[in-house]
Structures are given as C-alpha cells and as structure tokens.
Amino acid sequence: MGRRQSSKQSDPAPLSGAKAHPGAPERKGKRKLALEAKASSGAPSPRATKKVKKAADGDRKPAGAASKAKGKGRASAGGASKNGKSVDWETDDEDDDEDIENLKAQDGFSDEDDAMSDSEKRGLEQARSALFDDVDLQEPTAGDDSLDLDEFDVDREDDDDDDEDLEDEFDLDEDEEGVEGVNGEDQGDALPRLSAKRAARAAAYNSDDDEDEPLPAGLDMRRPEPESIDGQVDATREELEMAGSEEDEDEDDEAALQGGQLEDLRQVEKRMRTAARVLAHWKELGPATGRSRSDLVEQLIADICQYHGYTPFLAEKLFEIFGVEEALDFFTASDTPRPLTIRVNTLKTRRRDLAQALINRGVNLEPLEGGWSKVGLQVFSGSSVPIGATPEYLAGHYILQAASSFLPVMAMDPQPHERCLDMSAAPGGKTTYISALMGNTGEVWANDSSRGRIKGLGGNVARLGCRNVIITNVDGREFPKVMGGFDRVLLDAPCSGSGVISKDPSVKVNKTERDFMLLGHLQKQLLLCAIDSVKTGGTVVYSTCSVTTEENEAVVSYALRKRPHVKLVDTGLPFGKEGFKSFRGKQFGKGIELTRRFYPHVQNVDGFYVAKFAILAKEKKAPEALSPTLPYETLPINEDEEAAAAEGGDGPTFDDDEDAKLIEETRKRQFKKKGLNPRADKGKAGAKAKKADE
C-alpha cells in the first residue's frame, strides 16, 4: 500500500489551476510521533520507525508522482499577462521538480518503501491521535527547536503594537460600515466554559478506546461522502432529536464536567454534520425535523463554539462567510497545521542544489504541490534534522515561509532596478522575496512600525544577503510624507489572523468586535497611504491573512471610492477564489471579483486575501462652470490661467493685493536684517540699503 492509500484523509476539492493538497504534513511533535510509533510496535528497527514516520508524512503529502508529471508546464500556464508580457515567476528556467524526484530516488525514497504492515499502520494511527492532541491543545511555543516561529511568517502583528496603533484613530467617514452581524453575547461568561469543554475534549481524545474510533474531526478533513438525501429524513430527525434531548441537559453540563463526567465530543461532531446537512437541504430535510431554521443555526453555532473552542462572536462571524457545510470544513481545517514549506533564496542558491543538500542531510522534501512556484519546497516530518538550524539555513539559502505568503509578492511582480516599498514588512518573508525577484538591484524599502519586529526583519535581510533593502521604522501612515514615488508598494496589512488560526489558536478567543472595527479602520488608512506613495503607472498590492470581508473587500472598496484614479486589476495568481461581490446585502467595488481569496480547507494554504491595484493618472479637475446667477455674463480672463488651462495644467493664479502685501513684508524683513528702520523715509532708507548691499 502506498502512502496515499494509507491516508485517512481525502483530497479537498481542487480549484482550477491548482491541485489541492490532500492533507497537512506535520511540523510539530516529531519526537512524540517517533516515540509513539516505537512504543506501538515493540522495539522496531530504525528502518521500521523510519517507514512509519515516512508513512505519516505521506498522509499529508500532495498527490504523488502523477501529479508531479502533470506539474510540468503548469507554472507557465498560471503566468498572467501583464502589459502584454507574460509574467514568469520562475527564477530558474530549468524544471527542478524532476531533478528533485531523481535525487530522492537516488536517496532511497521510493513509494515501495512505504508499504506498511498492519501493526505499523495501527502504530501510526495511535501516533497521529497523540500528535493531534498536541497540535490541538498546545499553544505555539518559542521553544520548538525545529522551527523559528518568528520567522515562519506568522503573518500577524504583535498585539501590543497594534493596541498602540489602533488607538490612534483617524477620522474616516465610513468606519462603521465594516462591522456587521455582531453578536453581543457576554464573552466573560463564555470563555471559562469553553476552556472547560476543551479540557474535556482533550481528555476524550486521550481515552484508551480510541483505536477503532474515527479520527478526531480536527485531523479528518473529509466531508461525509455526498449521499442521496432520500430516505434520510427519519435518521436525521432522530439524530437531531437525540441532540435536542442532550441540549435540554445543557444546564447540567457544568455540573457534569465538574463531577468528572466527560461529554462525548464525537456526538457533538456528528450533530454538527447532521445540522449542516439539514440546513444545506432545508427544503427536503428541514420540515421533518420539527425545528425552525434559526433554531438549528443557533444550535450549530453553539456546537462549533463547544467543539472547536471559539467565542460565539467569532464563530458566528466566520460561519457567515461560508456556506453551512463549507463553514464546518473551514473550522476543521483551521484546527489542522498547514504544510511546512520553505522558500529557496535564489540570491544564494538554486532550488535543486538546496534540495540536494537537504536530502543529503536526511530531510524529506518535495517541490510545492501544483507547480505554481519554483522557489517553494514542502518539507515532511520524519527526519531528525531541525529545518530551522541547518548549515544551509544559517547560510541564508532558504527561509521558512508559508506557501500563501508567496502569493502577494507574486501578484506584486517586482522588477529589477525598481523602487519598491514593503509598508509593513516584519519579519521580512515577503521583503526578502521581493529583493530576490529584483536580483538585489534597485531599492526595496522595508518598513514596519514595530521596533521589536524590526530586529527580526534586519536579521532575515542580513542572513539572506539582501543588499538592496533599506529598513525604516515608522508608522506606515507617515508615507508618502516620508517618501513617495515608488514603482510598487506591498501592504501586507496588520490583520486579525482569522486565516491562520491553525498557527495561532488564541485568535479563537481573543478577537472582539472592537478589534475588527479598529483593524478595518487602520487597514483603510494604510491602504490610502500606500496608494498615495506610488507614482502614476505603478502598482499596489494589498493582502491580509484574514478571511473576513471587513478586512478585505470592504477595505478595498473604500480605497476605490476614496481614490477614483485607481482600479483593480488581475492578480495574475494561478488559483484562489474570486473576492466577494457582495456580502450580507452590501455591494463591493468595481472589479472586486479580480481579487483573490485563499482558504485552508480548499487549497490547504493559510487563509489569505490578495488585491492588486493599478494607479492611473489623476483626472484633471474640469474648470468650474460659471454660475448663471452671477451679476456678470463673463469674467475678465486672466491670461496666466488661460495659458495654464490651454496646457491642461492646474496653472497658478495670482492675487495682486496679496502679492503687494507679501512684497511689503519681505521688504520690511530685509530692512530689519540690514539694521535699518523699515518705517524710515523710503527714499533715504532705500539709498542706505542699496549702499549696504554694495
């Protein structure tokens, strides 16, 4: 049985232009995985352990050789046309995918090796369950020596920094519109209860009878097989009724938990899927349940909070973004780590050379799924090599960077010798990519308002050998006052991080309505400043690692309204879903469908949003029409103004009285400077002044 067959996960539906990853590789708990595998199969040979670990990787691996064969030429197919020229993201003309496969074959990584015995499979299964417990409950720690989390483009700003920034509000006239669908529930009550439930869930997953049970939902990204809904009415009703009777006991939950009784979370999961199925087929299945639609939605959101550990506010906000069943997939995928990826630093090495070096060290890797990037490698767990501390890493041959983080830079498409600005750049994953695409030519201004994060940015810029980067530490809203006229600006905005919950689960409980309002506010201000910093004919890319509309489409639409000389253009990205044209009755700006959304449950990348603007020439102000009510039919024509108008410019206008005043003031200043009395007789003083001049 090959790796793929051993997987319990099925492929999320692929999007056009990109194939979805079947699952996520593990980047945590490698030691635990190895120990569990060892324990489950007695005292296996190192080879057997290696097989188990490799098989675990395989569970999360993208499609195998077939997909790689297809990968050839895909990147160019994804290349967008820009100004009639084909955008080519490749920095290396040769296709290394095949080379890497050959290297791996030489190194003994063949699919045949992956055949597992039943006991190995059982060991793997246990290891995965244990692993999932780790992932689910463990907050990210700086102590994980295999990862430099700061550098792993967590894509979220320090909350402390934000607090400072967000307090400093501008006076924007349309702030309120970004906030919608707010749930005013008292979170103070909800949070302790949620954490008690999470503890219950942890205990439930750790129970001994797990072996024959299905995987916890957080690890199993499968949707139930699409079944015919005929004949399901009774079963559905039963499931919901069972759920209903549980609900009646809800008030006793606290007591039950305190008394050491653990709720069966699998039951909750089943109930969620059932409710989602009923809601998705409401016409056919709804009436038979005897419940109202809103009642069922309410129950489902409560279950999501309980099962996945969200506040009701955020659960509802995220739930509204997706269709019912898709929402459950999103929540599940947000509990699962994304693949660990690295970006090759083409300023220092080539992908095939780096792959060779890392394979020689025992790192298990593959080119990024789908062939859409020639600088990305996916790293699979199972090797004992700490990927954040290899000699190649220290020499700056690569950076740990989430695949979704490549996308805004690809959309920006920086060219050699240009002048670019990365407005909120720390810790520098995107800055260093921009620098590499420009081949260390031109200028990359890397700015961030956080002093603390600037240090990491400087470290990465130095390690990766980016000599064209200039680092600044100001509030992005100071641009273009500080500097303007850039060819391209990237605003990878501070955001809620709702797309990267798998990296930072604290988002589930620490984001409030106020945060979203203030973030939207800040993002709008920064985007206007980004636009104003670019010269005519230039480009602005706006991105966030959030999936909410008020941080994405609403911000972009605001900028379109406030800056009529900009328009949205194709991002040129080979995959991603269209930006929302409307959301809950609100229509977004022209061309919004050209923006792109990326989701963990669809493309197995972090939730991300990318919009690309072209900056056009500002429209000249038309001369104001004369009012027919004026007392004169025509006004005397000022020759200067007429000449300026003929040239099509906003020519200067002069006011003789004002000029006379200015001339007199200047005269007085000059007299004082020369020690003369400006009020003295003009003739005498003038003669003296002339003499002083001589």
Ligand SMILES: C[S@@+](CC[C@H](N)C(=O)[O-])C[C@H]1O[C@@H](n2cnc3c(N)ncnc32)[C@H](O)[C@@H]1O
């Ligand atoms: C999403 S992170 C940027 C990640 C970075 N682009 C990368 O790829 O490594 C957002 C950054 O915005 C910065 N930030 C927050 N408010 C800012 C402001 N007003 N001006 C400039 N930067 C700001 C935060 O310090 C944080 O580093």
